[in-house]
Amino acid sequence: MAAQRPKADKATVEKVTKAVETIIRKLAKLNETNADDITGLNDRAQAELKKITAPKRAGISTRLNGAVKEAKERKAPAAEIVRRPATNEVSEIAGFPELRDNVAGLIREGMKGEIAAGKYAQKISEALLDLRLRVTNTAGRPDLKGTRQAYRDAASVIYDKAVSDLVAEGYAETVTDLSTLRTQVEEKVSYQTTAVLPQFVRSLDDSPEEAEKLFPDLFKLASDSDRKISDVLFESYKINPLSKAELAAARRLEARKAAELAAAAKDTQTGTPSTEAENSEAPTSTPSEKTAPEAMPEDTQEATPGANQNVNTETPGEEAGEAPTEDATPGQAATIPAQTTGTEETATPTQAASDLRTVQNMKATLPLIAQRAATYTGEERDALITELREALEAMGATLADMHA
Structure with missing residues (x-):
């Protein structure tokens, strides 16, 4: 005759029940992203339930199964989007001194080249786009179109430095008007920006992590509406997709x-x-x-x-x-x-x-x-x-x- 499992005493039943209820409370805090944790807790609970007879564990076992099912189906909460403060001063722009020196150097070479300034215009435009991404508008997003006064002031500082560096080098003595050269470079950069900006926006379709980091709210909008982030950005910023x-x-x-x-x-x-x-x-x-x-x-x-x-x-x-x-x-x-x-x-x-x-x-x-x-x-x-x-x-x- 097979040996029968000894009946658990009242104290054992209470101990097992308490342990499983603790696991059920933990399961209530988990969601679909915690699959491994859910499996581990369920295994622990099942091991505890084996310590008592089927009739004694029937009720608590049903509650455990329900808790496991809910945890696996529970959606992860949406990440809280922190709105960044608007940039009001040039001094608030991260890494500006290094960026200023880099872009001023490109502008300086462009002004020296005159005819070759066009090839520098794209590089300058790309560098100034980096500056725009570091400036935040009142909506808490990057100042993609460069309309924020802080960006304009920063760009002016960069161009001023390029001109002052040329004067220090004695270059001003060989040209009739540095201000005209500066204007010509600014115009070429503005022209190139009409191509550089749409290209950057489209590149975010292939870089979702960067897109989410730079534009968390618009990235969520694009995801929820099953749209490309580039389409949402073109629309939100009113950017012409064509250069x-x-x-x-x-x-x-x-x-x-x-x-x-x-x-x-x-x-x-x-x-x-x-x-x-x-x-x-x-x-x-x-x-x-x-x-x-x-x-x-x-x-x-x-x-x-x-x-x-x-x-x-x-x-x-x-x-x-x-x-x-x-x-x-x-x-x-x-x-x-x-x-x-x-x-x-x-x-x-x-x-x-x-x-x-x-x-x-x-x-x-x-x-x-x-x-x-x-x-x-x-x-x-x-x-x-x-x-x-x-x-x-x-x-x-x-x-x-x-x-x-």
Whole structure:
């Protein structure tokens, strides 16, 4: 006959019950992130329950099982988001002296290089972005757009140091105006920032830990709404995801497409009414009138990088709405061959004279634009030179076809 387990006395039952109840209270403080602790406590409780008979442990065992189940399903509490105080003074910016010396050195080299300043502009922009991340706005977030007065004061201190260092080196004696060089560098940096800032924001999609550290509240918002942190940042800070160079390229593409559509429409038209309409809109100035060649470069050049210091605040829709006025050169150049082709069979002496004046104006204007292109830098210069080359190649091809 098998030996029976001796019945536990009253004292043993009370001791086991007390031990298991203590474990149940501990389980009430755990959650889904404490899986190992939950398993360990449950094992200890089960070992205690084996010391008493099944009838005696039935009630406490049921309570233990319920406590274990609740602990495994309990959600971890959301981490408390501590709001950082706003930065009001330059002296409050962490590590500013070292950052100041580093960025001032880059600015100094950029001002010395003049023509090569463009290559330093991106490095300076990236360094100043680091400064913005160290400045906190009134919402307790990094001053990404550099609107906080503390950031502006700090940036001014950095530029001032760069200039004073150049003066100390005797560099001021070799240039006519250091303040002009400073302004040129500031404009190039502002232009580059329109690209550097969106790139940084997008990089946070692949760096969730850094994103959560820098923008804890917006990171939580992105996670809760199943959105990219970059989308939330673009929206919250009202940052344009496109750089000025990308916006300019989009405008040029839109203008080129519009010109192609207009050319296609003219090719489908025949008869005198179309020619008369063109005659009524043709320019009437002569080569001796300086207003025509001088006006064209002003109307067709893009704004200088420093013309608008509000970095990345435009919306894509606003930029698209400005396409016809801000970037007319590609469209104008592209439509000239189309006008000639579309009126070859119905051209009149009046139209020929008008076309002649247009070509004469362009002969005076294009060299001016080319000369001004040499004074630009970076994307602006490359884009304008590319458009000029494409326009001239297109006209050359058209003339070659005419003589074939």
